[in-house]
Amino acid sequence: MAKGEMMYKGKFKYIIFIITTSLFWFSLYAYVPIFPGYIEDLGVSHGMVGIIIGSYGFSQMIIRIPLGIISDRLNKRKLFILLGIISSFLSGLGLWLFSSALSMLFFRALAGIAAASWVAFSVLFSSYYRSDEATKATGYIMAANNFGQVLAMLAGGSAAEIFGARSSFLLAAAAAVLAFISGMLISENKEITRKPLSFAELASVGKSGNLIIVSVLAILSQFVVFATVYGFTPIVAESLGASSAQLGLLSTLSILPGIPAGALSGSYFSNKFGEKKTLFAGFIIAAFSCIAIPFAKSFSVLVITQVIGGFGKGVTLPLLMGLSIKNVEENKRGSAMGFFQAIYGLGMFTGPVAVGFISDIASLNAGFYFTAFICFIAAFTVKLFVKDLS
Structure with missing residues (x-):
């Protein structure tokens, strides 16, 4: 009986963490599909959007990083997981209560602070596994992440259709409330022997040309x-009449296509074609999907461009992400990944800001063409500077 109870408690630890993770990402993405149009409908410029x-x-x-x-x-880690969930709750609640441009700016930024707690999620969940099972842990938690996002966008769009956008x-x-309740049951692991990152270490690994x-x-x-x-x-x-x-x-x-694509990119594609050709092809496909958007005259055609993209x-x-730590010394991998994850947030910020202002100055179509141009720059950067590391 005691052995059975131990097995149950062991499984429960993993299950409750997966549930919390899915609910957390659900809370961050439930309104994402309708959010750009919702902001625009309030009369703000594309730059502000x-x-x-x-x-x-x-x-x-x-x-x-901090x-x-x-x-x-x-x-x-549990403390920061719960703080992240609370931030997500306040973000969703604030967006529901207030609808000025400045309030939306503040509460969406608060959602970004919540998302930053993902580092605590990944470190704690990985600690439940042996070091040689790190990829298994990553696979499980990323599946929970993706499931939460996909379910959120489907449910959020449907709720907005039935009850209005603000719902x-x-x-x-x-969802954040449910995530907090399940998060309270998460098991903290006090035996994690992870060396704390430092800004000096991040600066040191950041000097690597490959990184x-x-x-x-x-x-x-x-x-x-x-x-x-x-x-x-x-x-x-929305301009094509989408609900x-x-x-x-x-x-x-x-x-959705990115889930199997991501799984295949680091295994089948990179083994068969090499990392360089795989990356080049990925950016070229994305470029042509961006170019195709202005030519989509129906919702169904737009969907096809986005599935391919x-x-x-x-x-x-x-x-x-894999290349950022490949051939990096074991004791520096955490620093390399920390540097990589902090840096790519710049793209999450500059992408919508740049396209928004281009749209105001020229047109929204020009913004998509510029995004395609960025893809081509990335593809040729791959061609010139990336070497296959397999």
Whole structure:
């Protein structure tokens, strides 16, 4: 009986963490499909739409490294997980209560602060596994992450369709409440022997030429994703007559292909074609999907462009993440990954901001063409500077 209870408690530890992770990401993404159009409908410029959307990446970029260092030094991850969930709750609730441009800027930035707690999630969950099972732990928690996002966008779009756009903010807050309840049951692991990161170490590993190139490519990759999928593609869909439920479907179908693409990029594609050709192809596919957006004259055609583009975009970031620590000394991998993850937040911010201002100055179509240009720059950067490391 005692053995059976131990097995149950062991399984419960993993299950409750997976549930908490899915609910957490659900709370951050429930309103994402309708958010750009919701902001635009309040009468603000595309430039302001971009700043509000980009604030999510900006706050992550600023907070992520300090949060990781503090949680390592205190050797407490559950505390920061719960604080992240509380931040997500306040973000959703604030967006539901207030609808001025400045309030949306503040509360979306607060969602970025919540997302920065992801480092605590990943470190704590990985500690439940042996060191040689790190990839298994990453696979499970990323699956929970993706499941939460996909379910959130489908549910959020449907809720907005039935109850109005603002209901998706309330749905996000409700998911955060559930995440907090399950998060209280998470098991802290006091035996983590992870050496705390330091700014000096990050600066040291940041001098690596390979890491700089890979990080720049990650910035460009996130630039494209946040300028299109989480930025201005939903506004194009609305102009084609898409409903809120269809916006949720569009966002879901934009990221779903990235799940198998990411899994295949670091294994099958890189083994068969090499990392260099795989990355190059991913950016080229993404470029043509951006070019195709202005030519989509129906919602169904727009969906096709995003499914294809989603596969291309899905190939790049997971492969770049792997390359950021490949051939890096074991004791410096944490620093390399910390540097990489902090840097690519710049793309999450600059993508929607740049396209927003280009849209105000020229047109939204010009913004998508510029995003395609960024993809081509990334592809030729790969061609010139990336070497296969297999």
